[in-house]
Amino acid sequence: MSLKQNLHNLKEKYKGTKMAPAFNAIHTFLYMPNDVTRGGTHIKAADDLKRTMNIVIMAMVPCLLFGMFNAGYQHYAAIDASLRDNVLVNFFTFDNFWIGIIKVLPLVIVSYGVGLGVEFIFAIIKGHEVEEGYLVTGMLVPLIVPIDTPLWMLAVAVVFGVVIGKEVFGGTGMNILNPALTIRAFLFFAYPTWMSGDKVWVYDAVNRAVTADAISGETILGSYAQNQEVIYSNFDKFMGFIPGSVGETSTLLILLGAAFLVFTKIGSWRIIVATFLGAAVMGLIFNQVVTANIITDSSKFYGLMSTAWYEHLMIGGLAFGAVFMATDPVTASQTNTGKWIYGFLIGFISIMIRVFNPAYPEGVFLAILLMNVFAPTIDHYVVQGNVKRRLNRAKLKTV
Amino acid sequence: MSKDIRIKKGLDIKLIGAAEKTTSQSNLSSVYGIMPEDFHGITPKLIAREGVSVKAGEAIFLSKDDERILFPSPVSGKLIEVIRGARRKILAVKIAADGKQEYLDFGKKDASKMSAEEVKNHLFTSGCWPFIKQRPFDVVANPNQTPKAIFISAYASAPLAADLDYTLAGKEFELQTAITAISKLTSGKVHVSVSANSSSPLAKLSGIELHKVSGPHPSGNVGTQIAKINPINKGEVVWVVTPQDLIIIGELLLTGNFNATRIIALTGSRFSKPHYVSAIIGASIADITKNNLVNDNTRIISGNVLSGTQVKEDNFIGYYDNQITAIPEGDDYEFFGWNKPVFDKISTSRAFTFSWLNPNKKYDLTTNTNGEHRAFVVTGSYEQVFPLDIYPMQLLKAFMYKDLDEMEALGGYEVAPEDFALTEFICVSKQPHQKIIREGLDLMRQELG
Numbered sequence: 001m002s003l004k005q006n007l008h009n010l011k012e013k014y015k016g017t018k019m020a021p022a023f024n025a026i027h028t029f030l031y032m033p034n035d036v037t038r039g040g041t042h043i044k045a046a047d048d049l050k051r052t053m054n055i056v057i058m059a060m061v062p063c064l065l066f067g068m069f070n071a072g073y074q075h076y077a078a079i080d081a082s083l084r085d086n087v088l089v090n091f092f093t094f095d096n097f098w099i100g101i102i103k104v105l106p107l108v109i110v111s112y113g114v115g116l117g118v119e120f121i122f123a124i125i126k127g128h129e130v131e132e133g134y135l136v137t138g139m140l141v142p143l144i145v146p147i148d149t150p151l152w153m154l155a156v157a158v159v160f161g162v163v164i165g166k167e168v169f170g171g172t173g174m175n176i177l178n179p180a181l182t183i184r185a186f187l188f189f190a191y192p193t194w195m196s197g198d199k200v201w202v203y204d205a206v207n208r209a210v211t212a213d214a215i216s217g218e219t220i221l222g223s224y225a226q227n228q229e230v231i232y233s234n235f236d237k238f239m240g241f242i243p244g245s246v247g248e249t250s251t252l253l254i255l256l257g258a259a260f261l262v263f264t265k266i267g268s269w270r271i272i273v274a275t276f277l278g279a280a281v282m283g284l285i286f287n288q289v290v291t292a293n294i295i296t297d298s299s300k301f302y303g304l305m306s307t308a309w310y311e312h313l314m315i316g317g318l319a320f321g322a323v324f325m326a327t328d329p330v331t332a333s334q335t336n337t338g339k340w341i342y343g344f345l346i347g348f349i350s351i352m353i354r355v356f357n358p359a360y361p362e363g364v365f366l367a368i369l370l371m372n373v374f375a376p377t378i379d380h381y382v383v384q385g386n387v388k389r390r391l392n393r394a395k396l397k398t399v
Numbered sequence: 400m401s402k403d404i405r406i407k408k409g410l411d412i413k414l415i416g417a418a419e420k421t422t423s424q425s426n427l428s429s430v431y432g433i434m435p436e437d438f439h440g441i442t443p444k445l446i447a448r449e450g451v452s453v454k455a456g457e458a459i460f461l462s463k464d465d466e467r468i469l470f471p472s473p474v475s476g477k478l479i480e481v482i483r484g485a486r487r488k489i490l491a492v493k494i495a496a497d498g499k500q501e502y503l504d505f506g507k508k509d510a511s512k513m514s515a516e517e518v519k520n521h522l523f524t525s526g527c528w529p530f531i532k533q534r535p536f537d538v539v540a541n542p543n544q545t546p547k548a549i550f551i552s553a554y555a556s557a558p559l560a561a562d563l564d565y566t567l568a569g570k571e572f573e574l575q576t577a578i579t580a581i582s583k584l585t586s587g588k589v590h591v592s593v594s595a596n597s598s599s600p601l602a603k604l605s606g607i608e609l610h611k612v613s614g615p616h617p618s619g620n621v622g623t624q625i626a627k628i629n630p631i632n633k634g635e636v637v638w639v640v641t642p643q644d645l646i647i648i649g650e651l652l653l654t655g656n657f658n659a660t661r662i663i664a665l666t667g668s669r670f671s672k673p674h675y676v677s678a679i680i681g682a683s684i685a686d687i688t689k690n691n692l693v694n695d696n697t698r699i700i701s702g703n704v705l706s707g708t709q710v711k712e713d714n715f716i717g718y719y720d721n722q723i724t725a726i727p728e729g730d731d732y733e734f735f736g737w738n739k740p741v742f743d744k745i746s747t748s749r750a751f752t753f754s755w756l757n758p759n760k761k762y763d764l765t766t767n768t769n770g771e772h773r774a775f776v777v778t779g780s781y782e783q784v785f786p787l788d789i790y791p792m793q794l795l796k797a798f799m800y801k802d803l804d805e806m807e808a809l810g811g812y813e814v815a816p817e818d819f820a821l822t823e824f825i826c827v828s829k830q831p832h833q834k835i836i837r838e839g840l841d842l843m844r845q846e847l848g
Contacts, residue, residue: 048770
């Protein structure tokens, strides 16, 4: 008997049992189900949620691969700074990639293993199908944490994020906050020493800190926040040859992912454009404050305020957040007008937090979480516009 | 000058099996069936008993809520069976045709000289009232209300829909007579929509306001046209009649006979020769599709693939339908169907789906759902195929949690289930949009209507 037939028989056997969701999750991964339409339209378009989510994952794969190389590159460059003189030769090496394999891959495995485990348990308890939301979350999480994040910490955070961020609301499609960012926020507030500072962004920097060859693994944002000189060129920043969370550094590859998402019509170009726009506007305002001599270089905000607006778009997690996190359709604004407002405010507030919070200069995830909370409010007012138009139409008639 | 309607949002679903423009005469079936469920919201009360003989046009049941609304037998013959379902609900009334097709004579009328009240009463007694439907709620019109306008869409944009220019050809006289009569029932205008470059027999009629429609489906849906021409506000009613039903009304006025013959399109890839047949309402599917249907794991639909009803060969064509579609069932698994590139299905995204490469290709779609039911996740996609000034997802959600204030405020009075057929087709979460809308409208009608 063929695999298809065997699986079909097993599906019939499990039907109605507690284990059915778990079996179906694996079965539907291999085979698209044989369900036919009942009532309603007799035909359906080709897209389902699995396909949609799969596109988002594929858009992130270049960032993941780059992050694996970058993990090794930052590590070796921290030991031997001369490597930075010829980055194109010294970047794509097997040694670099090997560090990625031993450091980044476990993050991916733990993220998916723990997260999907929680999803399966909830699906079995609540008797619904295992939903695809975590396929994207599971990929996002390893890309937005520092490389040296202990795996147990990640596991705890994933459990928290999936349960409190999503399942308590009813699962995929019902959550208010982006689950990946809930996980990130949990890590940040529960283990702040592991999530910021100058020791966590480069593999093994913690151990080196006590030795003679201690070289700071500070991110660009950290340097700016402390009004230090930044050693990276704009080319490095755009290409991503800089320390930072695993997958967030390469603006180029993130933009490629954005192009892919927009072309496939999966990601909202409105949110992406609006977020960059909002960030640029806030950056320009701060630049003007500096140009107008309102603050001097003795101010603790000087470093980040004087950072050129376009540089703000390349450093930190802004690009990654704009393309992969803000566009999560469940937690973003749902109306097209709302998406512009929502995106713009994310960009705007991100840079504001970045500049005014020198202790931890990465504001993107906080800005997105904040706007997640306000997205329904934005939608409410946009939809009220439609409602008012309808009422006015009726009123005109009666007059 | 006609007021033109041009819409951009929508989707033309191009399928294999468009009906070739030839009409064959189907023989008189032996058994005809009328299904009260076709008249949504009507509670039927039988007035003819099993075993009695009826003439074509003679009432067999009426509406419990308004006993003036009669439902006639389409043929002359004997009422042989009343099929009942749970709680004795009437599912179908079967009439064995006697082959003679004797008509009950309702008398010839001069439409131009009739008063509104006379037109109404004539439609009641002849059993033609159910042809008039109303918005809001998409049910048989409530005769106690006066509509602010009457809408007739003579342009069908649904997948494989019958070409109305072809099926209505030569019926100008009947159409004009019917329009003259029903225009007396409204205080407003009679709006007729035809496709932009058509030679519709309705284009030259008098007493109408003509609109030329262009753009993708659902431009031919009367709901779209109402929204663009004269949208429904709270407390207002419009009536809707299809042109093929106008012909029956027109012939009734001209000859006194209730002749429920209409031209039906046989469409879809499972017909060996898709074409038109002339048949009487309520004819059995088997008779109409004889020697033509490849009935091997085939989905037969009375109506179109978006809003039609699934039927079996021993069922009957729906009361309002002028199309039968037959497409393959899709009850098979597809290996890695969710992530491999797709060339043989339609999609509005480009998620490794390639229907955007060749917009004129015709597809042979199956009934597979192409995925499982999920909660709403994706946003912004419905808006691309939804031309009404309504937020479709917000309205659907309001209909699901049944908040009557929101249902009303977001545009519940302006929609019919078929307006949500395209959003249902493209829905990534495979939600049953039309069912949600139907149930919500029923609730609104019960609580507010």
